[in-house]
Amino acid sequence: MSPGTWIVGIVLLAILALVVRSLIKARKSGCGGSCAGCASESYCRDIRKKE
Amino acid sequence: MSVTIALVGNPNSGKTTLFNDLTGARQYVGNWPGVTVERKEGVLKHNKHVTLQDLPGVYSLSPYTEEEVITRDYLTGGSPAAIINIVDGCNIERNLYLTTQLLELGIPTVVAVNMMDVVQKCGDTIDFGKLSDALGTPVMPLSALKGDGAIAVADMAVELADKKRKRKDPHVFTGAVEHALAHIEEAITHRDNGDVHHHHAGGIVHEGTMVEPKNLRWFAVKLFERDEKVIASLKLDAKTAARIDEVVKECEAVLDDDAESIITDQRYRYIKELVGKAVYKKPRKDNLTTSDRIDRVVTNRWFGFPFFIAVMFLVYFISVTTVGAFVTDWTNDGLFGDGFFFLGRGKDAFEEAVEDYETALERQEAFIEEAKSSGLDPEAEDFLQQAKTLVAERPLEAEDGTVEGSERVTLAMYVDALASEEPEPSAFGPWVRGIPVAVEGWLENAGVATWLKQLITDGIIGGVGAVLGFVPQMFVLFFFLAILEDIGYMARVAFIMDRIFRRFGLSGKSFIPMLIGSGCSVPGIMASRTIENVRDRRMTIMTTSFIPCGAKIPIVALVAGALFGGSWWVAPTAYFVGVAAVIISGVILKKTRMFAGSTAPFVMELPAYHLPSPKNVLGSMWERGFSFIKRAGTIILQASVVLWFLKSYGVLDGRLQMVEDMDLSILAFLGNLIAPIFRPLGFGTWQSSVATTMGFVAKEEVVSVFGVLYGVGEGALDFVDASNFSRLAPIAAHFTALSGFSFLIFNLLCAPCFAAIGAIRREMNSAKWTLFAVGYLMVFAYVASFIIFQLGTLIQSGFSPIHLVAFALLFGLLFLIFRKNRYATSKEVVK
Amino acid sequence: MKTLRDVAVGQHCTVRKLHVEGAMRRRLMDMGLTKGTDIFVRKLAPLGDPMELTVRGYELSLRKEDAGKVEVE
Incomplete structure (x- = not known):
């Protein structure tokens, strides 16, 4: 595989990993999993911290 | 601090x-x-x-x-x-x-x-x-x-x-009530010491005394009113509770009313007296404010409805067809398509050139066809010589696809046509390449492998772009809705529509979510928030996605084009089916135990109209719109990657590899697994199953999957636009009119896309209710398609045992609609 | 018993008693429909229901079914 493929592939994997992490986090924060992308995301984290 | x-x-x-x-x-x-x-x-x-x-x-x-x-x-x-x-x-x-x-x-x-x-x-x-x-x-x-x-x-x-200075309490209540309150205050401060009392939800633990001194009066008043939540939270011992009850009863006897009414009544009496002293209202000439004047038209007995329809039409028209569509087209075809002309400069000239080029191609084609049919070989060296006298006929099509005369194509025209080249957009003006084209270019330059390039351009940009394409339209719609909300018109809509919606167990406020849902179910479901009553809100959330959203319209157009020759009645039928599903569901659901009880009261303020505040309107638009963008970047992104993998890879020659033929893909394998489920509905092919399943990612996927899987190409809808129905024959070959209609009904009524299911999840705030809602939608869609398809075949080709099932389902449905409402409460009792 | 739903459009009346219990009773009272309150029936919705009332200087809409539980004079 060409170096270009490696670089782009790794960048893509990193992005996907970040997205998955944010989705998992959102689920854990108790907003029912649908809050990545919902307006209450920051709020979810906020109450998580307080608890 | x-x-x-x-x-x-x-x-x-x-x-x-x-x-x-x-x-x-x-x-x-x-x-x-x-x-x-x-x-x-x-x-x-x-x-x-x-x-x-x-x-x-x-x-x-x-x-x-x-x-x-x-x-x-x-x-x-x-x-x-x-x-x-x-x-x-x-x-x-x-x-x-x-x-x-x-x-x-x-x-x-x-x-x-x-x-x-x-x-x-x-x-x-x-x-x-x-x-x-x-x-x-x-x-x-x-x-x-x-x-x-x-x-x-x-x-x-x-x-x-x-x-934190001590404030003087206003003298709201009369002597008898104050006397009772004083006794209650005393009862809850001087209680047996020792045990610790917990306060509910607020999470504060009070030790020693039952309530914090500063809240004393509040608790006293609430105990006087017999507020069940406060009584429960205080966990009073029997002696104190009995003492309080005695005090309250005494006061009720003196004032000859119940405690709650006494408190409310005295508050309003106090305010009335205070306002009489401190507020001077200038007597008005005709007793009409501007708001009243507006309302005289807007909720007028005769003008109310026409005005309402006009407003809705305008909002919908602007956001879906004109401004919204313009921006959406630009996003879909330009930003996420081939590209666009900056500020539109050079666009007209380019389009003209494209048209000329297409004409040239058609001339070439017609001339060669003619040559072939007169026995000439277009590949021959001296073809131009041989075809000297040849004249071909090229049919001229009007915009609606009907033939309007023809054009004679001579050799000279053919030679001209041969010389014409496909126009290059950048030659006509400031051409900006679309994201997929630009990215493809970069990736190619970087020497990235084909599979990765395809994953990024087809899979990710295609998938995410399809959703982002709808964002501008959403923003325009949210903008108008925010204005209508801000000026106070939404309350009037509920006022006008309540009578109709109450008939099938919903409230006037349910109309707004459904109206918005005709653009996109996600904001529609979110709009159900304005309904205070939990039962009405749940029912509205469940039924909103029956109304065909913007992304379901292409499905309707495709089925109408491929199977019904573009008949005009298919699209209105789709809306009719949606509205019928809402009504039937309302009637069925309100008779179930889950939605039992009297209809919720409709006590609603009609706020005075006021000018919209730009900050509020823009803020609300942005808040709602931005969540879409975020969603596209997370959930849709993931789904696109998975989907691209499933459709591009398959097991060939015993190993996993990229496959050209989608029949061999993993997706086809999975499609075949679920296809039997749809067989009784008349569309048990793996393609239909995959298309339907992909519809859960985004409803517009149904059409593009069909195009790809049936080899019509991605542009299936373009053929519908151009009324070129014969090109859709490959799709038509897999369906009968009946099975096609059944497919349409199922896809219109079944659970909405993941984005909308996510919205249901959020608004229901309960996994159980979300599951119930999605399950209900699926079962309803399945039963409806089943009945339609099976009874259709009964009429067409005679009886078979499965028709008994169809009849059983039909009677079951009718029973659910017409049975007596066991849970209807008598009119006098309101919980 | 004369109730709010019997009051003609454009007429005034005064609340005597609420023949409801629980949440609905409290809601009506919270919105200012207490004993002795003056109510002006402004109009009916285009389909004849709900009613639009003026209570304590603001506009309130109420279904006829619920208005039938408000005794007036």
Whole structure:
């Protein structure tokens, strides 16, 4: 595989990993999993911290 | 040091405007834990140590609605150091009712009388000194829309929070009630010591005394009113409870009324007297305000409906067909397509050139066809010589696809046509390449492998782009809806429509979600928030996605084009089926135990009209719109990657590899697994199964999957646009008119896309209810398609045993619709 | 018993008693429909229901079914 493929592939994997992490986090924060992308995301984290 | 100040007030009192004034962009928006009531928190612009907590708009602190319970729990929970109570100056009597309740909480409170600009314009005057003296707390003028007085109010609240000075309670109640309250206060302070009492939801533990001294009066009044939530939270011992009951009964006997009524009545009496002293209302000439004048037309017996239809048409027309569609087309074809001309310069010339080029191609084709049919070989060296006298006929098509005469194509024209080249857009103006094209270019330059290039351009950009393409349209729609909400028209819509919707178990407020749902179910479902009653709200959420959303329209167009020759009746039928599904579901569901009970009361304020505030409108538009963009970047991104992998890879020659033929892909394998489920509905092929399944990612996928899987190409819809129905023959070959119709019905009624299911999940705030909603939609769609398809085949080809099942389902459905409502409560009893 | 639903459009009346219990009773009272309150019936919705009332200087809409539980004079 060409170096270009490696670089782009790794960048893509990193992005996907970040997205998955944010989705998992959102689920854990108790907003029912649908809050990545919902307006209450920051709020979810906020109450998580307080608890 | 940081302090929290709570913002409390009636709905429509200008709370949001004041909140935006004071906090600017520094705010969090979210829901209260456990309920879908919006929660906003922000830091003051001019004083970063102060957090402003926006509480739900409430009329009272009664224990009956979610909003009210949240507000009181928050306030008695001890977190706010002060309260800003915003009061509508034009409607001061009812607004002060909440104020009298807030003052009992013992929290420093500043009363801000809003809409002073309107009050002054009317020539009314308010004596703030008298109000402050009587209420024992500062009362200040405010004009939130203009921003006058906002900072002064906030500073006063901070000052009060710092001083914590003891305030004089207003003398709201008469002697008999005060006497009873004093006894109750005594009973709950002098109790047996020792054990620890827990306070509910607020989470505060009170030791020694039962309640905090500053909240004493509040608890006394609530116990007097026999507020069940407060009684439960205090866990009174039997002796104290009996003592309180005795005191309350005594007072009720003296005043000859029930305790709750006594309190409410006396609050209003007190306010009426106070307002009589402190507020001077200038007598009006014709007793009509501007708002009344508008309402004379807008909710008029005869003009009400036409006006409403006109407004809805306008909103829908602008956001879906004109402005919205323009921007959406640009996003889909330009930004996420081939590209676009910057500011449209050179676009017309380019399009003309493209048309010329297409004509040239058609001429070539026609000439060669003619040559072949007269026995000439177009590949021959001396073809031009041989075809010297040949004249071909090229049919000329009008825009609607009908043939309008023909054109003679001579050799000279053919030679000309041969010379024409495909126009290059960059030669015509400032051409900006679309994202996929540009990215493909970069990736190619970087020497990236084909599979990765395809994953990024086809999979990710294609998938995410399809969703982002709808964002501009959503923004336009949200913009208009925010305006309608802000000026106060939505309440009028509910007022007009209530009569119709109540018939099938919904309320007038259910109309708005369905209307928005015709654009996209996600904001439609989100709009169900305005319905306070939980049961009505759940039912609205469940039925909103029956209304065909914008992304389902291509499915309708495709089926109509491929199977019904583009008949005009298919599209209206789709909407009719959707509306019928809503009505049938309403009737069925309201008779189930889950939705049992009397219809919810419809006691709704019709707020005075006022000019929209740009900050509110834009803020609301952005808040709702941005969540779409975020969604596209997370969930849709993941789904696109998985889907691309499934459709591009398959097992060939014993190993996993990229496959050209999608029949061999993993997706086809999975499609075949679920295909039997759809067989009784008439479309049990793997392609239909995959298309339907892909519809859950996004409904517009159904059409593009069909195009690809049936080898029509991605442009299936273009053929529909051009009425070129013969090109859709490969699709038609797999369906009969009946199975096609059944496919359409199923796809229209079944569970919406993941985005909308996510919205259902959020608004229901319960996994159980979400599951029930999705399950109900699926079963309903399946049963409807089953009945239609099977009874159709019965008529076409005679009886077979499966038709008994169809009949059983049909009768079951009719039974559910027409059975007696066992849970209907008599009219006199309202829970 | 004369109830709010019997009051003609354009007429005034005064609340005597609420013949409802629980949440609905409290809601009506919270909105200002207490004993002795003056109510002006402004109009009916285009389909004849709900009603639009003026109570304590603001506009309130109420279904006829619920208005039938408000005794007036």
